[in-house]
Ligand SMILES: Nc1ncnc2c1ncn2[C@@H]1O[C@H](COP(=O)(O)OP(=O)(O)OP(=O)(O)O)[C@@H](O)[C@H]1O
């Protein structure tokens with residue numbers, strides 16, 4: 001298998017494609033050094049951070065491969081050298097997902113597979129009240145200098161969950177997060193990522209707007225220079241070199257498109273796949289002329305179309321769509337006047353789909 005020979009052997013290629021970067025892919029994560037430092041600084045001051053930004057701007061990647069990777073490497077020694085990480089998405093069972101994330105070995109769990117009785121007990125404690133999470137961490141008796149960071153990725157999923165008649169559980173989930181971040185008895189840090197078009201909805205939850213006002217981080221777009229690093233850096237880790245002309249062409253074709261990063265990843269991954277069909281992928285992108293053809297975006301629109309339809313025709317159609325906005329995106333009738341709402345896709349590619357019509 002094509003793997004990085006430097007450091008972490010779990011990195012199997014220079015470009016992750018449409019999915020976000022993982023925390024163990026810091027080695028191939030470039031262009032976000034400044035933002036990572038800013039997040040670490042924020043975390044030093046606040047126990048609650050909301051990383052917001054438009055769809056696909058790189059929030060999840062920044063938190064995982066930037067901030068969490070830096071914490072694990074000991075870059076925030078003042079707050080304690082060791083970090084336990086509970087990584088979750090609310091989905092349709094936020095409290096259960098939180099209990100599972102807490103019992104993972106990277107967080108407070110002891111074994112690889114959580115004992116169902118333990119999971120049921122953790123869930124019951126979370127349901128007892130807003131201090132449930134603090135009590136679980138207290139009982140876990142973390143050694144001194146160890147912290148727990150809870151990442152709630154795609155926090156916007158909580159709004160759909162709430163809308164579906166689960167207001168009590170949604171409120172309980174948010175109260176657990178806010179209460180844990182507000183106390184100082186045990187070192188719990190909360191980081192959420194959320195698409196910025198859901199910011200207004202945060203007022204539905206008591207205390208959440210205040211917490212977001214204090215701990216908001218609006219994710220900036222990568223500058224041209226940072227994008228160059230994001231393209232050329234990972235290739236170098238894998239022993240390749242991307243010609244400046246190819247980087248330039250990519251940057252020019254993608255331009256200021258809001259889907260800049262997914263498009264870029266899509267094009268680069270496609271380039272490697274095509275090259276792999278001709279021979280060992282490791283030769284790519286050394287052969288710059290071939291690489292240019294492999295990556296060829298065929299015009300921005302063509303690339304965008306294929307990039308946003310990774311699940312197959314019709315797979316991600318919203319279930320209640322009844323209107324479209326000026327860009328042809330589906331807008332449910334009950335939201336047509338407000339922000340664009342996206343509904344879950346009936347597809348099995350949760351976490352990978354970059355389709356405009358789904359939140360996943
Ligand atoms: N620094 C980076 N360099 C290159 N590609 C990146 C970088 N950050 C993110 N990406 C790519 O951009 C795309 C979107 O990233 P990510 O999923 O992290 O964004 P997001 O803001 O969390 O998206 P969503 O709004 O869907 O949650 C992915 O294809 C990812 O691989």
Ligand SMILES: [Mg+2]
Pocket residue numbers: 020059060061153154193
């Ligand atoms: Mg994300």
